Amino acid sequence: MRDFSGNHEALSINTATVRRQAPLDAIIEACARRDIRMISPWRDQVHAVGLARIAAQLRDTGITLSGYCRGGFFPAADRAGLAAALDDNRQAIDEAKTLGSPCLVLVVGSLPGALTGTPAYSDIGRARQEVFDGIAATLDHARACAMPLAIEPLHPMLAADRACINTLEHALDICDALDPARSGMLGVAADVYHIWWDAKLAAQIARAGPERLLALHVCDWLVPTCDLLNDRGMMGDGIIELRKIRGWMEEAGYAGAAEAEIFSDRWWQRPLAEVLDICIERHRSVV
Amino acid sequence: MRDFSGNHEALSINTATVRRQAPLDAIIEACARRDIRMISPWRDQVHAVGLARIAAQLRDTGITLSGYCRGGFFPAADRAGLAAALDDNRQAIDEAKTLGSPCLVLVVGSLPGALTGTPAYSDIGRARQEVFDGIAATLDHARACAMPLAIEPLHPMLAADRACINTLEHALDICDALDPARSGMLGVAADVYHIWWDAKLAAQIARAGPERLLALHVCDWLVPTCDLLNDRGMMGDGIIELRKIRGWMEEAGYAGAAEAEIFSDRWWQRPLAEVLDICIERHRSVV
Numbered sequence: 272m273r274d275f276s277g278n279h280e281a282l283s284i285n286t287a288t289v290r291r292q293a294p295l296d297a298i299i300e301a302c303a304r305r306d307i308r309m310i311s312p313w314r315d316q317v318h319a320v321g322l323a324r325i326a327a328q329l330r331d332t333g334i335t336l337s338g339y340c341r342g343g344f345f346p347a348a349d350r351a352g353l354a355a356a357l358d359d360n361r362q363a364i365d366e367a368k369t370l371g372s373p374c375l376v377l378v379v380g381s382l383p384g385a386l387t388g389t390p391a392y393s394d395i396g397r398a399r400q401e402v403f404d405g406i407a408a409t410l411d412h413a414r415a416c417a418m419p420l421a422i423e424p425l426h427p428m429l430a431a432d433r434a435c436i437n438t439l440e441h442a443l444d445i446c447d448a449l450d451p452a453r454s455g456m457l458g459v460a461a462d463v464y465h466i467w468w469d470a471k472l473a474a475q476i477a478r479a480g481p482e483r484l485l486a487l488h489v490c491d492w493l494v495p496t497c498d499l500l501n502d503r504g505m506m507g508d509g510i511i512e513l514r515k516i517r518g519w520m521e522e523a524g525y526a527g528a529a530e531a532e533i534f535s536d537r538w539w540q541r542p543l544a545e546v547l548d549i550c551i552e553r554h555r556s557v558v
Numbered sequence: 559m560r561d562f563s564g565n566h567e568a569l570s571i572n573t574a575t576v577r578r579q580a581p582l583d584a585i586i587e588a589c590a591r592r593d594i595r596m597i598s599p600w601r602d603q604v605h606a607v608g609l610a611r612i613a614a615q616l617r618d619t620g621i622t623l624s625g626y627c628r629g630g631f632f633p634a635a636d637r638a639g640l641a642a643a644l645d646d647n648r649q650a651i652d653e654a655k656t657l658g659s660p661c662l663v664l665v666v667g668s669l670p671g672a673l674t675g676t677p678a679y680s681d682i683g684r685a686r687q688e689v690f691d692g693i694a695a696t697l698d699h700a701r702a703c704a705m706p707l708a709i710e711p712l713h714p715m716l717a718a719d720r721a722c723i724n725t726l727e728h729a730l731d732i733c734d735a736l737d738p739a740r741s742g743m744l745g746v747a748a749d750v751y752h753i754w755w756d757a758k759l760a761a762q763i764a765r766a767g768p769e770r771l772l773a774l775h776v777c778d779w780l781v782p783t784c785d786l787l788n789d790r791g792m793m794g795d796g797i798i799e800l801r802k803i804r805g806w807m808e809e810a811g812y813a814g815a816a817e818a819e820i821f822s823d824r825w826w827q828r829p830l831a832e833v834l835d836i837c838i839e840r841h842r843s844v845v
Contacts, residue, residue: 382797385781393797399757428715430755431781431797441757468717470686470728494672494718499783510669510680510718 272518275529275555282554283309283337284547285488285532286316292543295320296328301543303332305551309528311338311486314363317370326369337528338421338460338486339363339372343434344380345405346398348391352383353401360409364418373527374419374485376460377406378434385432398435406457407449414456421485422446423460428499439466439475446483453482461520462488462532464503467511473519481524489513489558490533501534505549507557517558529558559805562816562842569841570596570624571834572775572819573603579830582607583615588830590619592838596815598625598773601650604657613656624815625708625747625773626650626659630721631667632692633685635678639670640688647696651705660814661706661772663747664693665721672719685722693744694736701743708772709733710747715786726753726762733770740769748807749775749819751790754798760806768811776800776845777820788821792836794844804845816845 275281284307286298293301295316302310317325329335342363347353367375379402382390392398406420413420422442425434436442442459450457459479466472476484491509496502506513517529531550538546562568571594573585580588582603589597604612616622629650634640647662654662666689669677679685693707700707709729712721723729729746737744746766753759763771778796783789793800804816818837825833 382781385797388781390781390797393799395755395797395799426715427713427755428783428786431779431783435755435757437755437757468682468714468722468724470722470724492718494669494675494677496715496718496786499715499786510672510677510682512680512682 272521275558279306279551279554280308281528282307282551283311283528283530284550285311285340285530287313287340288531288533288538288550289543289546290316291539292546295325298543299325299328299332299334301547303334305547307334307547307551309335309337309530311336311340311530311532313340314366317366322366322369329370336370336372337530338374338376339367339370341376341378342409342420343377346380346383346401348383353405356405357408360405361412364409364412364416367418368416372418374421374458374460375413376421376423376486378423378425379406379436381433381435382431390431395430395435402435403445406445410449410457419456419458419485421458421460423462424465426465438469438471439479440471443475443479443483453480455482458483458485460486460488463511463513463516464488464490464492467492467516472516476519476523479523484520484523484525485527486530487517487520487525487527488530488532490531498536501536503533503535505533505538506531506553513558529554559808562845564842566593566838566841567595568815569594569838570598570815570817571837572598572627572817574600574627575818575820575825575837576830576833577603578826579833582612585830586612586615586619586621588834590621592834594621594834594838596622596624596817598623598627598817598819600627601653604653609653609656616657623657623659624817625661625663626654626657628663628665629696629707630664633667633670633688635670640692643692644695647692648699651696651699651703654705655703659705661708661745661747662700663708663710663773665710665712666693666723668720668722669718677718682717682722689722690732693732697736697744706743706745706772708745708747710749711752713752725756725758726766727758730762730766730770740767742769745770745772747773747775750798750800750803751775751777751779754779754803759803763806763810766810771807771810771812772814773817774804774807774812774814775817775819777818785823788823790820790822792820792825793818793840800845816841
């Protein structure tokens with residue numbers, strides 16, 4: 272298992288962690304000053320500054336991506352909506368390519384309209400079929416662009432509105448169905464926040480293997496947790512066995528970044544510099 | 559599949575649904591007036607009125623139990639705590655017997671101390687082993703008393719503090735290990751709120767079969783859900799496919815109650831009579 276205590280070469284900052292503090296170009300600048308070598312930006316952050324400008328800034332600073340957030344949200348109430356989702360995913364792949372990302376992270380979606388409190392239907396089986404079909408269709412363009420797709424299973428508390436794939440097992444079943452050759456073009460993003468609770472976690476990480484393990488996201492689960500979406504903890508502040516899970520990932524052949532992704536109303540209120548410095552410290556001490 | 563539209567013979571009220579409105583004896587009286595034939599009370603509610611008095615009231619009204627809530631919370635920081643939990647579970651079995659319950663529901667517990675924000679350890683594997691050992695030990699007394707134990711998998715968002723068994727599959731694995739003969743003395747309580755999201759739900763219900771399916775709890779998942787514990791919806795107000803899941807249960811041989819269990823800061827503020835009347839109406843129309 273890699274020793275993270277001596278440096279933070281393997282640290283990536285998912286830029287949603289500091290999205291309220293600064294625009295993406297300022298975040299990248301702050302990362303460069305701290306010798307943070309990787310980020311994982313969100314599309315809205317990239318669009319706000321401009322794709323070409325961010326691509327140039329990455330080249331200038333030598334910072335690379337550990338992933339690009341995000342494609343997905345495949346289910347829709349009608350054919351037009353399904354087609355629009357596919358268009359948007361092709362666009363996301365092209366942007367990921369421009370930024371030199373090693374993968375496009377997929378938050379697959381679930382009951383259409385549920386995010387705004389008005390689900391168009393409640394048949395989660397239908398949503399799962401639409402997700403499966405959406406990934407299959409998107410995989411063609413991904414292969415053509417050599418841009419791997421990383422399915423991110425989300426926590427079951429987000430199953431109604433954000434993702435109807437909620438376990439590594441389910442994500443890997445889809446990978447096996449659509450990419451039986453393990454081409455490296457379809458895998459998973461393992462975010463500890465979403466999957467730490469799973470009694471089958473170690474076994475499914477081992478099953479995934481290096482061809483499927485495309486990303487490792489870290490943060491922590493607080494007790495108590497006060498919000499379903501925006502109360503994630505800083506690494507070390509909660510009960511997730513970060514080092515144990517990273518150990519399983521590395522045993523299975525994962526050698527990539529540990530990407531800090533903390534959606535938190537508390538951490539969004541602290542200064543950018545402070546949050547980045549603490550991420551570095553915790554990366555070395557507890558991840 | 560049974561037709562619930564004509565009457566509410568199969569309705570049970572989990573009395574936590576109206577726990578803030580009235581003491582248990584008043585709840586039982588209100589149920590009797592509405593010809594609700596089953597309840598599932600919580601131990602604290604029984605203790606507050608008195609075990610003997612509740613037992614007598616049940617005999618007088620002819621109301622029976624669909625379950626007794628609850629045993630469990632097996633993990634502990636030390637030997638004394640583990641032993642105390644076993645004592646408490648034996649006591650719960652004896653109370654369930656006195657009340658003529660068909661089963662004792664187990665909320666198995668997880669990281670000890672997490673409920674009060676101070677987990678004694680964070681090794682969920684250890685908690686799972688302590689749960690397994692605790693159920694094994696408790697099963698001896700349960701068999702001696704002919705009181706079936708119903709393991710209730712809780713939603714993964716409650717995995718740190720309330721239950722480290724979070725899927726029907728995990729619960730059934732434990733049943734198979736401890737009761738391979740399917741004696742009827744160890745099974746599961748299937749609460750739709752906790753398990754609706756599971757892509758393996760239909761398959762695991764079928765696997766369980768009639769010997770293992772000891773209870774069906776119903777409520778609904780709201781979009782959005784604003785609290786991890788106390789924002790459950792009334793049946794019909796959310797996105798859970800209640801009738802589909804009940805259909806799977808009945809196909810697998812379940813012929814018991816549909817027990818309405820709604821932890822909700824909203825519903826706890828409405829009058830007892832109104833909540834019971836709406837439960838009856840929704841039982842007939844959407845369950």
